Amino acid sequence: MSTSAAFQRARRPEQKQQREEAILGAARELALRDGVRNVSLNDIAARIGIHKSALLRYFETREQIFLELTAASWRDWTQALHAGLAAADAAPGSVGSADSPGSADSPGFPGSAELVADVVARSFADRPLLCDLIPHTALNLERNVSPAAARRYKLTSLGAISDAAGLVHRVLPELTEDECREFVSAMASLAGALWQIANPPPALAELYATDPDLGQACVDLLPRLRRTAAILLAGLIPSRSRG
């Protein structure tokens, strides 16, 4: 296989980067197909046609590969939020704009909040790999890499949350940036937790579908995220005075 041969020869920086990208690409494909928990270093190496030891010249551990994928997913997620919220904000008749103050007690807030809830919920529901990776980061990935790699990842994920909070704040200036950060952080944790519940293995999915006592076990990810986002946003202003 030519990929394998290329891996044996690569020496230059751009070749090194090509290899890293090939490894990340293989890990991404396998994780989307089989779930993050089921993908081993051997699986990734086999996918590219190299030996595990060759792979470890590019990444410290299996966990570092997935932590890099998580960082890339956060960056992609921030861009999607930016596009979704900017498009919504600029749309004619946008509920958040000054000349169209929304329809309820708190001018501008409810309509804009609905929109933010929808865009943020979709930003996660559209990204199964990010959702799958989120609970793995604190549980596994950050625990099996060097402090330097953990730090690099953490700066990326914290930066993504800050950027997202800033984007939400632009649409909902009634909330402080800290409140927007609380909202976005809670949504990220919930998206990670709920995605696992919403995507059970086949045997469990079958059980939930056929056993009427287990109906409550099913979670439909997008509507659940959208609903929780709306509740959090609706609660942020009134909870302020109750500190």
Next chain:
Amino acid sequence: MSTSAAFQRARRPEQKQQREEAILGAARELALRDGVRNVSLNDIAARIGIHKSALLRYFETREQIFLELTAASWRDWTQALHAGLAAADAAPGSVGSADSPGSADSPGFPGSAELVADVVARSFADRPLLCDLIPHTALNLERNVSPAAARRYKLTSLGAISDAAGLVHRVLPELTEDECREFVSAMASLAGALWQIANPPPALAELYATDPDLGQACVDLLPRLRRTAAILLAGLIPSRSRG
């Protein structure tokens, strides 16, 4: 070691139960000390002084042991919530009682909501084992047991959430039982996710404590849970009219 000898001889039902309890007790101690993710079947077997194969006469897999522990933790959690909310409800001058209608716009609601937020937040923060186990259930435990064991566990966890929702509903009758269930479910998912972030391994804790750029990475579990609970409760009523 006498425990080991007892394990070799036990035949009667009550002896079988004793053995199961010894296994669960060892798994609990090790998980509290080392974290759920770090406890193997061999560790549990070694702790009791038996061979792994003997242990597998009582439980299907490592995951079934931890799933049983999670079920027991949910039952204990429901009892604690019951005690916490009942005591609060019965206390003289309780903000939720009819003759002391709280202090703000929605009579009785804000003060009672504060109290529920505090009791629910503590019910998780006081239970590190439950918090540690929660993300492991959907991610790992439910995926490596028989459908019968998964079903048994699911009925216990769903029952605990329903019971808890009923208890919250008694203190906050302004919310529907379904809304109380949404609240309790979201809190459980968040408690599981945040506990992992709030309890990093020593190398990461050191990094967070010393690197000013990583200040946002630290999470203080109880106040964060209490605050999110207050936001969710404050948002449930106003979010109703916004679909």
